[in-house]
Amino acid sequence: MLAVFEKAIGKPPHEFSLIPSSGLGSLKSQQEIAEIFKSSWPQSTLYNLSNGNFMALSHEDESPLHPRSIVVMDDIFSIFIGTLENMSELRRHYGLSRQATEAMVLIEAYKTLRDRAPYPPDQVVKDLQGKFAFILFDAKSSNLFAARDRDGSVDFKWGIAGDGSLICSNDPNIIAEACGKSCTNFPPGCIFMNGSGLKSFDHPLHKVRAILRENDEGKASGLTFQVDLFTRLPSIPRSGSAANWADTAVEAE
Template identity: 75%
Template sequence: MLAVFEKAIGNPPQELGLPSVGLDFEGKRTWEEILEAFRLLWPDSTLYHLSNGNFVASPHEAESPLHPRSTVVMDDIFCIFIGILGNISELRRHYGLSRRATEAMVVVEAYKVLRDRAPYPPDQVIKDLEGKFAFIVFDAKSGTLFVARDREGSVELKWGMAGDGSLVLSDDPNTIQEACGKSCAPFPPGCIFMNVNGLISFDHPLHKVKAIAGEDDDGKICGVIFQVDLFTRLPSIPRTGSAANWADITVVEGE
């Protein structure tokens, strides 16, 4: 799976670009180049054009039987879900859905609750999902992007920053590395990213999710990971925007 959202929509955390600072975007591509390379590699992929150059591509032959994909478009809301919800029967009843409702349909209904009951905390919606999963929701009407991964990180999901500043997400490490060079990282388990609110933990919503940069032997940043800082408590609702993470970046030498 590959998803690309242009900079104004994706609003990627600035920390994702740290490993490429001073390298003139070496090894990074624009969204057009990313799409072209992906289609050459997976010519039979299903391509979903969302808007303004935003897209999601899903190759059928690369799908894992342990982590199947389900996709749905409902009321101008797109969702691609990877994995399985262990409590899907309970969630179907909770949201008034039929027995045939897929995981993607359940997540869309959960997102609608979050959207329509604003400022309803997003962690209250996602913490009820039990299972192994990662998903991407895009609301075309509001331009809202909503991404989450389960607590254990059971389903592979990485994110990165393309050469034109676009946000890139993929469950294939090779795909995202070719698209973003060093400017990519694992999407943190147990976390939610919304382009309007930034990155938060759904188990620890009042604690900051910080970027930790690792350095090589020459003192250059070679990668970034995101993790919950249980020693830094947010005063209330997490600050809006990806810049909220930037102020508290930590550099770890020798990693």
């Protein structure tokens, strides 16, 4: 799995830019990253989006425990890795057939959330029971939505390329080549939305903070993200309308 979005759309956390990447000049462009992925995974499917953005998936060396799927419906692109234990319940809830895959369920959940739901995104992801990581992109509205299960069962990393583009992948080699040191594990139990940032779906009223690691010289050399359970975010009133899915979050930055 690989997804690359320019800085204006991806809006990665600014803390990534605090990590000086060794050999910055060797970091790859969006097109070079796509070529590296296709070279590493020649049987991959790649969807080119606007402005050089793209999403790609390969089924090579796929684990039966963590199957991968990619679906495009109504200009919404969904990559899902893993399995959901409550698929039957979710299919019924969203009125889908028995043939609906996890990626299809995810798209329907997103559409419901975007158009009609009176509840925030963290509640939607909390209802997903299983081992998973996913990336969803709505090409019409440029909404980006990514998440990882609370146990971190599926490999999922993210970072920024030399031009500030957001890179997400389950392939650590691709991430390392694209981002240098400016990458880390996507935090378990969290969701990222380009409209409202990184949040915990288990602790939605607590901020997810970036913790910088320093080398022997006292310079930033890496980072991790974790929930700050000692700081509570102020809540905002529910709007009653979910015309903009990102605005239904229960917490404010």
